[in-house]
Amino acid sequence: MKVLKLMLKNTLRHKLRTALTILGIAVAVVAFGFLRTVVTAWYAGVQASSPNRLITRNAVSFIFPLPFAYRDKIARIEGVETVSYMNWFQGVYIDKNQFFARMAVDAETALGVYPEFLVPDDERETFLRERNACIVGADLAQQYNFKLGDVIPIDGDIYPGKWEFVVRAIYQPRDKTVDGTQMWFHWQYLDERMKQEMPGRAGEVGWYIIRISNPGDAGRISEELDALFQNSRAETKTETEAAFQQGFIQGTGLIIQLLNFLSFVIIGIIMLVLGNTMIMSARERTKEYAVLKTLGFSGGHLTVLLAGESLIISLLGAGIGIALSYPIVGLFSLMVPKSWFPIFYIEPVTLVLAGGAALAVGALAALFPIQRALKTSIVDGLRFIG
Amino acid sequence: MASIIQVQSVSKSYWRDSFEIPVLNNISLDVPEGEFLGLMGPSGSGKTTLLNLIAGIDRPTKGKILVGNTDIATLSESQLAKWRSHNVGFIFQFYNLMPVLTAFENVELPLLLTSLSKKERRDHVDMALKVVGLSDRMHHYPKQLSxxxxxxxxxxxxxxxxxxxxxxxxxxxxxxKHSAEEILTLLERLNKEFKKTIVMVTHDPRAAEKAHTVRQLDKGELQ
Structure with missing residues (x-):
């Protein structure tokens, strides 16, 4: 207990230096947490993927469509529960800066395939009933103040023309890992207009979403499905939803790696800051450690004193950093449009990593001072002039 | 009276880079129990080195040192640390108190290594501070003291x-001068009243006067 008291008193001996070190660690932990959160947000789509969903797209490229006629053939494959489909609609709402995912979906099956989108029954029925109805995520509704009955006008670009959709349902994401910023409307509504205005583009599906009964069959079903359309006008590529999402972020892989690398560079910086403080403190107290040894304190006692001091500083810094991370990440997510980072929250694993890193840094930063304190003989320590 | 400290043919050298610097040369010394021994000599004569060897904070290059029948040169570092905590009290020139601890806590420090209860430690500290006349300053920090x-x-x-x-x-x-006199009187009292064996290194002839025996060291040899 008294050794702990001595440890605490030593920690507070140079209040300004200790405070600055703690602050430095806290800032580094915030930066670490923030970068990790950005990386997590980038991978959110992959992490939120369901193992029992497969995605079938055009084998040449995602931007090429598939025939609607594939639907029934896919549905006949053993192990397939539901076949749904979507088209990336895009368009411009207000201006090009107002970005959010707008997709034409098979209204009958989409909500069944994506059970993580929670919609009240009455709103679901209204949405299914009206051909120009749309459903928006709760986060999107909050961002643009959409209410049931509001009309969302969109200038089409991939699908030219003026489009208007009536908000008939607002979905709640099942949990914070689910994107709450999407807008869905009826694929049939899109297809009907295409039949009238651009008949050559009617009956086109962007990609199929296939719900399978057993995730273990994913490989077999994918092979069978792709084999089914081999040598056809539009060959397919089927993969798990996670692999499909991974494909989207592959192009930004280098940036992600850089962010990952930077987050660990920050840990190195924490270690240097704390290591420097501990080395200075231990050097200043060389004589005191010699006196303690003279009085009979063992190497173990000195180790506890130094490591404890280092850990107190690092854990205080980590604690403050973690506490600050929440409002800072929250503020950031308020400042940027929700649709940029639909899923932006601090994952528990980020906190564990930050805490673990601080703990490891605290222990590592004390190593050199401990080694020095143990190695210095009492006689040399007593003669030391700091 | 039986010898409490026996220094037998002790030599001590230090190494600086590749040079061996002899400090003590074949020293033998017996200190009886209850003795107040003064060690004097010019700077560099080896007084402090001899004191350090007797106190077990340094090891001889050659020879044997028995303190209370324990051959301290044969003890391991951890045994020696434990031995020091039970058998040796140190008084340094520059006091070497822990600046972040109060007078009470500083006095209590070596007792933390014993099996004494909190109350027993408090009693020991109270008694020690009473002996030195500082009971009223027990909660003061070193910087608040003269x-x-x-x-x-x-x-x-x-x-x-x-x-x-x-x-x-x-x-x-x-x-x-005044404080020095107080300290010497206190040491003298500890020796006479409490029968403490004291080995004191000093340059000060007035301090040496308080000792029962004064031995001179010169160039690493006892005169």
């Missing part, structure tokens, strides 16, 4: 665990 008072706290720390011997390295070297 040099003489700091040294008295250091003496209280040295006697708190009731060690076999007290070693003092220039205990008055950093004090004014």
């Amino acid at each position: 040099g003489g008072q700091e040294q008295r706290v250091a003496i209280a720390r040295a006697i708190a665990s009731d060690p076999l011997i007290l070693v003092a390295d220039e205990p008055t070297g950093d004090l004014d």
Whole structure:
């Protein structure tokens, strides 16, 4: 207990230096947490993927469509529960800066395939009933103040023309890992207009979403499905939803790696800051450690004193950093449009990593001072002039 | 009276880079129990080195040192640390108190290594501070005390665990005449009233006068 008291008193001996070190660690932990959160947000789509969903797209490229006629053939494959489909609609709402995912979906099956989108029954029925109805995520509704009955006008670009959709349902994401910023409307509504205005583009599906009964069959079903359309006008590529999402972020892989690398560079910086403080403190107290040894304190006692001091500083810094991370990440997510980072929250694993890193840094930063304190003989320590 | 300290043919050399620097040369010395021994000599004569060897904070290059029948040169580092905590009280020239601890806590420090209960530790500390006349300053930090008072706290720390011997390295070297006199009187009292064996290194002839025996060291040899 008294050794702990001595440890605490030593920690507070140079209040300004200790405070600055703690602050430095806290800032580094915030930066670490923030970068990790950005990386997590980038991978959110992959992490939120369901193992029992497969995605079938055009084998040449995602931007090429598939025939609607594939639907029934896919549905006949053993192990397939539901076949749904979507088209990336895009368009411009207000201006090009107002970005959010707008997709034409098979209204009958989409909500069944994506059970993580929670919609009240009455709103679901209204949405299914009206051909120009749309459903928006709760986060999107909050961002643009959409209410049931509001009309969302969109200038089409991939699908030219003026489009208007009536908000008939607002979905709640099942949990914070689910994107709450999407807008869905009826694929049939899109297809009907295409039949009238651009008949050559009617009956086109962007990609199929296939719900399978057993995730273990994913490989077999994918092979069978792709084999089914081999040598056809539009060959397919089927993969798990996670692999499909991974494909989207592959192009930004280098940036992600850089962010990952930077987050660990920050840990190195924490270690240097704390290591420097501990080395200075231990050097200043060389004589005191010699006196303690003279009085009979063992190497173990000195180790506890130094490591404890280092850990107190690092854990205080980590604690403050973690506490600050929440409002800072929250503020950031308020400042940027929700649709940029639909899923932006601090994952528990980020906190564990930050805490673990601080703990490891605290222990590592004390190593050199401990080694020095143990190695210095009492006689040399007593003669030391700091 | 039986010898409590026996220094037998002890030599000590230090190595600086590749040079061997002999400090003590074949020293033999017996200190009877209850003795107040003064070690004098010019700077570099080896006084402090001999004191350090007796106190077990340094090891001889050659020879044997028995303190209370324990051959301290044969003890491992951890055994030696434990031995010091039970058998030796140290008084340094510059007091060497922990600046972040109060007088009470400084005196209590060596007792933390014993199996004494909190109450027993408190009793020991109270008694030690009473002996040095600083009961009223127990909650003061070193920087709130004068040099003489700091040294008295250091003496209280040295006697708190009731060690076999007290070693003092220039205990008055950093004090004014009046404070030095107080410290010497205190050491004399510890020797006479409490029967403490004291080995004191000093340059100060007035300090040496308080010792029963004074031995001179010169160029690493006892005169």
